[in-house]
């Protein structure tokens with residue numbers, strides 16, 4: 001048995017000495033030291049030896065294990081020294097080898113579509129407004145004709161940030177409308193206002209909702225607001241058609257249905273003809289129409305509240321679901337993917 005062990009080590013030692021890279025060493029290590037390797041097989045054979053020989057055989061098996069381990073360590077050191085030497089002298093450097101690949105980033109589909117829309121709208125004379133995501137109850141609700149205890153508050157499940165309910169995570173980008181209108185009122189009072197006033201507000205909004213493929217607690221909207229003399233539903237329809245042409249690259253048929261939203265009067269639901277089918281598909285739920293956005297003429301109460309005389313001025317507003325539009329554009333079937341941070345998803349764009 002002792003002889004067997006010595007004779008077992010010699011070929012292993014020779015293989016280790018001849019190894020030229022880590023892969024080879026690792027292979028030898030697997031075949032000898034790992035589970036199911038040479039040493040393990042020897043240890044497993046010990047119980048079948050006659051009693052007196054067992055202690056010595058065990059000792060030798062351990063010695064073999066240590067010898068292999070030491071030889072491997074020595075070989076790794078030798079390889080490391082060689083590598084360092086090669087690096088120092090430049091020998092073995094191959095300038096034709098491809099370099100390490102740096103993975104490139106790209107625009108998130110939400111950002112890409114937002115930028116496109118910003119370009120489109122600024123080309124039509126709109127300004128891009130920004131507002132706080134933590135908003136006062138006043139701007140998010142009251143200034144928009146949704147007083148406390150108004151049933152419309154139940155339409156939006158709100159994240160409240162304090163016990164008095166004064167601060168909320170904004171539930172819609174319409175919250176910025178009130179801020180924009182108040183600034184506009186200052187301009188009008190100062191005699192600086194040259195109508196019309198046109199603004200879009202892209203941004204994140206929040207709802208306390210159970211999430212599923214079509215609901216997410218955080219999503220993106222883009223508010224649009226136009227105020228001027230005799231602004232009508234016709235202007236609104238024109239702007240919406242331009243918007244859809246920009247997004248889908250061709251003319252898209254639209255229709256307006258009456259809809260109730262406290263901050264517009266009259267209010268509409270705007271539907272767009274499904275861009276994916278002619279006879280109905282899963283996206284349009286077989287109806288060939290897709291519910292796209294609520295819109296309408298700004299409610300006189302909202303203008304009044306913000307200091308703008310509704311007798312002289314009128315306007316329209318729309319609340320585009322940006323997340324939804326991005327999903328439509330790219331055929332994404334689960335809204336949660338957008339903010340998942342999942343690279344497998346993001347790398348497709």
Ligand SMILES: [Zn+2]
Nearest residue numbers: 274277281284
């Ligand atoms: Zn369809």
